[in-house]
Amino acid sequence: MPGSEVQYGPCLVGEILHDYLENSNEPFAVAFRQQHHEAFGNADAEDDGDDQLFKNIHPNTELGIDLKLFTRTLGRMNIGEVRPGAITRDGEDHYTFFESALEKKMDSATKRNPHVLELERINVNRKDDGTLYPTFNRPRYSEEFTFQDFCREAAEELLMVAGSFDKICLVKESQKDK
Numbered sequence: 001m002p003g004s005e006v007q008y009g010p011c012l013v014g015e016i017l018h019d020y021l022e023n024s025n026e027p028f029a030v031a032f033r034q035q036h037h038e039a040f041g042n043a044d045a046e047d048d049g050d051d052q053l054f055k056n057i058h059p060n061t062e063l064g065i066d067l068k069l070f071t072r073t074l075g076r077m078n079i080g081e082v083r084p085g086a087i088t089r090d091g092e093d094h095y096t097f098f099e100s101a102l103e104k105k106m107d108s109a110t111k112r113n114p115h116v117l118e119l120e121r122i123n124v125n126r127k128d129d130g131t132l133y134p135t136f137n138r139p140r141y142s143e144e145f146t147f148q149d150f151c152r153e154a155a156e157e158l159l160m161v162a163g164s165f166d167k168i169c170l171v172k173e174s175q176k177d178k
Contacts (some may be wrong), residue, residue, distance in 0.1 A: 017059065024176060027080030035082050065094060071099040117161065121154040134158060 021029050071083060084101040116132060117124040123135050139150050 026078065031080035031082050062093075062095075066091075066094045068095070069095075069099075071098045119157045119161075121150060122161070123156045134161070 020026075021032050024030075038080050062160050069076070069077070071085075077083065085097055086094055087097045089095050113125040113127055116126050121137055121139070123137065124132055125135060126132055136154060139145065141147060141150070
């Protein structure tokens with residue numbers, strides 16, 4: 001290759017990795033730069049002659065290992081794909097990766113459909129599109145309060161929400177009078 005011997009001569013592994021990760025368009029290098037953009041800092045400014053890349057990141061290569069991935073989607077990961085999670089060394093040459101579900105749990109915790117109506121046996125919630133739907137509260141059953149009692153009371157509350165509670169009460173009263 002044309003050029004000076006200084007440019008293509010022997011150099012440190014850290015310099016080679018830094019150049020690859022900073023300048024390459026390979027999917028791994030692109031994903032690495034997206035995930036660790038703060039590690040490169042300003043390429044012109046070097047503190048004490050140290051590489052900016054390896055200030056906060058310490059490379060470690062494990063050869064001949066068994067890696068088991070537990071992910072939230074089927075199939076293999078795409079080249080350059082980054083997934084949040086934790087890797088655990090659980091043997092001499094065995095590692096296990098668990099993909100994190102924290103972001104999805106946080107999204108579901110913050111995106112909770114509000115209660116429009118809270119009753120003793122049911123609640124009425126509103127979705128983002130404005131539609132209403134009922135949910136049942138979980139009761140504690142005892143000898144005095146059975147599953148059948150819960151069903152009757154929940155049905156009465158549902159009918160009350162539907163606007164037919166008066167009709168049911170009248171039917172019950174008229175049956176009692178007979």
